[in-house]
Amino acid sequence: MNGKEIAQKIHVRNLERVEVLLEKGIQPKMAFVRIGEDPASVGYQNSAIRKAERNRIECESFVYPQDTSEDAFLKAFEDLNKDPNIHGILVLRPLPDHLSYEKISQMIDLEKDVDGMSPFNIGKAFDPKINDFIPITPVSVMRMLKHYEIDVKGKDVVVVGHSLVVGRPLSMLLVDEGATVTVCHIDTKDTKSYTQKADIVITATGKKWLITKDHIKEGAVVVDVGTSYEEDGKVYGDVHFDEVEPLVSYINPVPGGIGSITSEILSERVILSASKGLKENE
Numbered sequence: 001m002n003g004k005e006i007a008q009k010i011h012v013r014n015l016e017r018v019e020v021l022l023e024k025g026i027q028p029k030m031a032f033v034r035i036g037e038d039p040a041s042v043g044y045q046n047s048a049i050r051k052a053e054r055n056r057i058e059c060e061s062f063v064y065p066q067d068t069s070e071d072a073f074l075k076a077f078e079d080l081n082k083d084p085n086i087h088g089i090l091v092l093r094p095l096p097d098h099l100s101y102e103k104i105s106q107m108i109d110l111e112k113d114v115d116g117m118s119p120f121n122i123g124k125a126f127d128p129k130i131n132d133f134i135p136i137t138p139v140s141v142m143r144m145l146k147h148y149e150i151d152v153k154g155k156d157v158v159v160v161g162h163s164l165v166v167g168r169p170l171s172m173l174l175v176d177e178g179a180t181v182t183v184c185h186i187d188t189k190d191t192k193s194y195t196q197k198a199d200i201v202i203t204a205t206g207k208k209w210l211i212t213k214d215h216i217k218e219g220a221v222v223v224d225v226g227t228s229y230e231e232d233g234k235v236y237g238d239v240h241f242d243e244v245e246p247l248v249s250y251i252n253p254v255p256g257g258i259g260s261i262t263s264e265i266l267s268e269r270v271i272l273s274a275s276k277g278l279k280e281n282e
Contacts, residue, residue, distance in 0.1 A: 001223075001252040003140075003260035006147045010264035014055040017271045022056070028274040029058040030088040030114070030266075031080050035073065035099060036066035040229070041092040048090065048263060055267040060086075070099050074107070081109045088114035088270035111276060114269035116165070125169035128176055131272055138170035140261040141202060141223055142177075148250060150200070150221055153178030158194045160184045160211070160238070161204035166225060170202065191215070203238040213243040222251040225258050 021028060030052055032045050049059045062080065064073060080089055089112045095101055105117045113121050116135035124132040145152060157174050161167040162185040171181045182198070184191045195201050195215040203211050204225035216222060226238030237254030245251050252258065 001144055001148055001250050001257070003144065003252055003257040006144060007260040007264045009147075010143075010261070010268060011055065014264065014267050014271055017275070018056045021271065021274055026274050027058055027085075028056070028088075028270050029060065029086050030090065030270045031083075031086045032059060032061045032090050032092065033064075033077065033080070034061065034092040035064045035068060035096055038092075038094060041094070045092055048266065051263040052267050052270070055264075055271070057267055057270055066096055068096075068099075070103075073099060074103065077104060078107065081107070081112065086112065087273040088112050088266070090115050090266070091117060111273050114266055114273065116169075122164060122169055125172040128173055133269060134173070135165045135169050136262045136265050136269075137166045137204070137225060137258060138173050140258045140265055141170055141225060142173050143261055143265070144223065144252065144258065145200075145221075150250060152200065155179050155199040156182070156197060157200040157202065158182045158184060158198040159202050159204070160191060160195070161226070163204065166204040170204070205238050207238055208236040209238070209240040211239040211244065213240070213247055216244055216247055218247050219249050220247070222248050223258070224252055224254050227254055227259065 018028060032049065034041055034045060045061065052059050080086055089108060091104060105119060108118055110118055110120055113133050116122060116133050121133045122135060125134050125138065128134060152174055157179045159167050159171050159181060162183050167183060171183050174181050182194050184194055192215050196217055198220060200221040201216060202223040202225060206226045206228050208228045208230060222239055222244055224237040224239040228236050230236055235255050241253060
């Protein structure tokens with residue numbers, strides 16, 4: 001499964017939609033919010049900006065010192081919420097320990113929450129509707145499965161990883177499509193005993209090569225969401241691709257998989273938010 005192929009199709013649609021907005025005098029704009037100079041955050045931000053600008057989305061970075069007080073940051077963040085020219089806000093992590101992720105996630109404007117960090121938007125995974133701002137990675141997984149016409153209805157699916165932004169909302173999206181879902185996590189006694197029986201295995205732990213050929217039955221579908229950055233400078237997935245690929249019916253590489261899709265959906269949501277402004281004006 002080629003994430004770049006799916007991303008390219010979304011990219012073409014994004015450009016078409018932006019052209020309509022620009023003709024109406026609306027410039028989609030996204031705010032990137034970062035506290036401190038964490039190298040991984042800086043790298044992700046630079047990459048995300050490049051991809052957003054490919055979609056003709058204006059990007060602005062709001063960078064605050066590591067020691068910015070919570071009161072000062074929340075006041076600045078509220079200004080972004082109220083800025084009518086900003087249609088999407090992405091808060092980069094990690095945050096300093098003295099800043100409450102919970103407070104930020106609860107105060108972000110729901111229509112600008114393009115990454116799906118708000119508890120309200122996360123909760124929409126329980127009853128998903130088109131254009132809901134559910135966390136992006138689970139939505140990207142579902143887009144990939146749909147693109148390759150992989151029907152999850154009636155299938156036994158194992159999700160490895162139970163984070164609030166991937167594993168748990170993804171399990172709800174799968175259940176909504178009729179899958180029988182098992183969620184494994186760090187406290188699961190024998191993950192292999194579950195994955196070996198699964199029709200579809202989706203893993204999102206960030207642990208290099210956690211899933212090997214011994215975890216997967218022949219003909220299964222494997223979706224690798226995990227990424228880990230090793231000392232050799234390479235990016236690895238949760239799945240030992242070379243071992244598992246000969247056994248399965250579908251599998252995606254890392255890199256070149258889910259991450260490619262998430263970047264385009266991020267732009268898609270900024271465009272959608274800007275379009276809501278157009279409808280209101282009309």
